[in-house]
Amino acid sequence: GNSVTQMEGPVTLSEEAFLTINCTYTATGYPSLFWYVQYPGEGLQLLLKATKADDKGSNKGFEATYRKETTSFHLEKGSVQVSDSAVYFCALKAASGTYKYIFGTGTRLKVLA
């Protein structure tokens, strides 16, 4: 079946440090891949997405590249800020016409000033 595996958190970084959150997936066919972010007390917001192999999604300094050969979609940011502290969810949507998004377990990021 389809699944998403994320690195365990929490991840604690100092401001301006480099961030990587690993995400790998299992799916048949060519899924769309997403990173969602959840700030305390809020719902999830789409951070970035990629819909085919070698696509790079980017937003607010965050990037992730759809790697079909390694079935990965790792999230990176060159210089984190305290305001980036949140929970990050990797997700996949298996095919057009389905309403099911498969979410990873989430990775909590804490950035210290």
Place this chain on the structure above:
Amino acid sequence: DTEVTQTPKHLVMGMTNKKSLKCEQHMGHRAMYWYKQKAKKPPELMFVYSYEKLSINESVPSRFSPECPNSSLLNLHLHALQPEDSALYLCASSQVGEGRTNEKLFFGSGTQLSVL
């Protein structure tokens, strides 16, 4: 307007109470979703409505009863809940049939439910 609005933000109810959660969006999205999220866990899909018809029910207990009265509104009726049903209930919406470019879930801020 790119918001999904959920009310109430917080709800405390006893196991014999009947209550309803409400969700509203005005983005013209024809798919609406209910998710349940326990602390430090990912959202779990409960129900999906597509064009106001129930499309997916993820084997949710009958004490949760969804309703989609029109294309902008989604309700979740609660009756005889158990303490283990305490969670954050998230509503989401999305476009339908627009291809991969517009694949995106828009989430509300959720209703934090406590069952005593």
